[in-house]
Amino acid sequence: MASRLVPNVTSKQGEPQCKEKHVVLLSPVGKLKISGCETGVHEIKLPQMSVLPSGWTEPSAACEVREGAEELTEPLEQCTAWLRAYFCEPARTASLPVPAFHHPLLRRDSFTGQVLWTLLRHVKFGEAVSYKQLADLAGNSRAARAVGGAMRSNPIPILIPCHRVIRSNGQTGNYGGGNLMKEWLLSHEKLQKEKLAY
Structure with missing residues (x-):
């Protein structure tokens, strides 16, 4: 190309x-x-x-x-x-090294950038957090809706794991790749984590 x-x-x-x-x-x-x-x-x-x-x-x-x-x-x-x-x-x-990112959302000092970096650093493979929990981790407990906006803006899904952010009631919520993909990614991680535990 x-x-x-x-x-x-x-x-x-x-x-x-x-x-x-x-x-x-x-x-x-x-x-x-x-x-x-x-x-x-x-x-x-x-x-x-x-x-x-x-x-x-x-x-x-x-x-x-x-x-x-x-x-x-x-x-x-x-x-x-x-x-x-x-x-x-x-x-x-x-x-493995996480590659460098070259996107404005991840470079500027914004709440969206802060949320995405927090997610990358703190929510590990096989884990899930609610929008509110991620808002707490990012330093603004009342910004759950803004966290949802940050997830929709994520330019580097899977690597920055926005699929690991779910609703407080345990439902998966929406995803840029579609809900089936979000469910697949969460199931893949759960299955692989269980295998690693043996």
Whole structure:
């Protein structure tokens, strides 16, 4: 795929643009479209799931880069390695580096950025928190609705695990990749965590 120039999301006006690269990773939930540059990952676009993948309780070991392998920058390489491990060997994710991010929501000093970083740092594989609990962790216990907005704005789903944020009543709530995908990701983590406990 051809690269294209986009504004450097961390730059001030007048600084150079970054060269965006694209890669497609085939995963058990479909094709994940990942974009980024030499500085970091810009975005992960999820496919919309209308049905659960066959064999969905046990993800396929097939998780490979389908497009853009020749364009892998270090952050994109780290991102695809992390995602492959997440789907196929979840125990490895803890030892893999999280790629650098290069998106304005994750760089500026905003509540959304603070919530996303809090989620990444504090809610681990196989865990779930409510919107209110995440608001508490981010330092504003009355901002559960704003946390919901931050989850909708998350440019790097799965890696920044917005699927782990659920309603206080235990219902999964909405998700950018669709509710089936959110349920699949939560079930995948629960199953893998149980396996690791043995």
